[in-house]
Amino acid sequence: MADALRTAYDAFLLDLDGTVYHGARPIPGAAEAIRRLREQGTPVRFVTNNASKAPGDVAAHLRALDVDAAPDEVSTSAQAAAKLLGDRLPAGSAVLVVGAPALEDEITAAGLKPVREAGDDGGDVAAVVQGHNPATGWADLAEACVAIRAGALWVACNVDTTLPTERGLLPGNGSMVAALRTATGATPEVAGKPEAPLFHTAAASANASRPLAVGDRLDTDIAGAVTAGVDSLCVLTGVATPATLVAAAPAERPTYLGADLGALAEPPGELRIAPQPGWQVRPHGDTLVADGDGTPLALLRTLCAVAWDTGVTALRPGGERATAAFTELGLPTGGEPIR
Structure with missing residues (x-):
């Protein structure tokens, strides 16, 4: 797929806990997404803040979850x-x-x-x-x-x-x-995320000049990517939630937003946090009112873009479709600010 996000970068720096697996349980679709990266020849690095396992043990754990991995592809805090x-x-x-x-x-x-x-x-x-x-x-x-x-x-x-x-x-x-x-x-x-050295070391090991960092935590994975000066994809399989994304501080704002690692197969334009077709979000006093139609994630990308631009985090759906999307995203519908 020529226009997939996975073709736009020369290495992928993947967080583990909450992104690839939850402890001993693999996150659905993660192994397949990583397999596709390897099939196209793009280097993968596993960048984890978890200091409890040696790189060889981390790689063995990944292989047990059907994710191909070598110890020298693992960077730990x-x-x-x-x-x-x-x-x-x-x-x-x-x-x-x-x-x-x-x-x-x-x-x-x-x-x-x-x-x-x-x-x-x-x-x-x-x-x-x-x-x-x-x-x-x-x-x-x-x-x-x-x-x-x-x-x-x-x-x-x-x-x-x-x-x-x-x-x-x-x-x-x-x-x-x-x-x-x-x-x-x-x-x-x-020593680890959100500081930049862990990202720089992992990127250098892959000879990458344009890596993409992928993770589930705004305060470590995404903040670390911002500090390191690399683009990032936030996935909603771990700690980050729609509410925390809307209220994210500038230093913790990702470039892209996806449901999980399967997002790597989607076009960058559809994943970028920016106003998305089908949804309109407009200020109404001290509240952002959303209306239109489309997927809940497209609405969330639009909400984040407008909230980040205006500084307004009080949200309210303006129609039936928006109300359903708010409910699916777990966002409050009463117009109260998200903090």
Whole structure:
């Protein structure tokens, strides 16, 4: 399909949790969409903020879900954090790890010494690195607290507050980071998304000059793409919702919007967040009134474009078709502002 979005870019930087899978459950259509990218010869990179698995384990998990993947196609926030610390600390420095064994391995590979205890006063620990690990508990946070209070550099692999799983949204690394913030009054440096290096490294590994980032989170996947200066596609299979898209801050606004990865087969013009044929959205006082006919997603793209342009997020349907589309999108129909 000559006019498909997938033909317009020279690499695709795909988020995983909420975009390709929910934990152990594949998102319908994702494997087929990725297979089509490979058939046309376009490089694929898997860019994940989840620091709990090594690249080889991530690739194996993807293959188990019928997605072809190699370890060197995976870029994780654990790798980004280890590189940051390796660039900042003398070789052999002690780094207290709050996270999974995969994060420990990345710290070792960076020439540093992973430890799990801060000692009596935390003074021997040069840095604390924190990544997602379902097994993290109070004792782990207590060790990190001692080291951070003693002056250790604190690096968070990511600050995603939630993690999309087959059971729904569960606490992410950012929720654990928030606990340490409260306990120490300190703020960590963030190595993964929404910072740009993870995107730049993944694009460089594919020799790409025009990559497209794809993800489900506005505050990490899309914000990271904006920071890195690359176009982005937001999919509605994870965290982002129609309401959060309408109210998105400038730094978190995607180029395109699709239901899922199947959108890569659709024309860019139909996916771009811009006024779409069939729908009219006009200001009426301090409210945007929508009317017309078309698909709900086309209406959402139009609503986002006008809301972003005007700064008005109070929405109201102006007819039966619009009311049905609002209902399908889960948007309020009473004209109240979306925040």
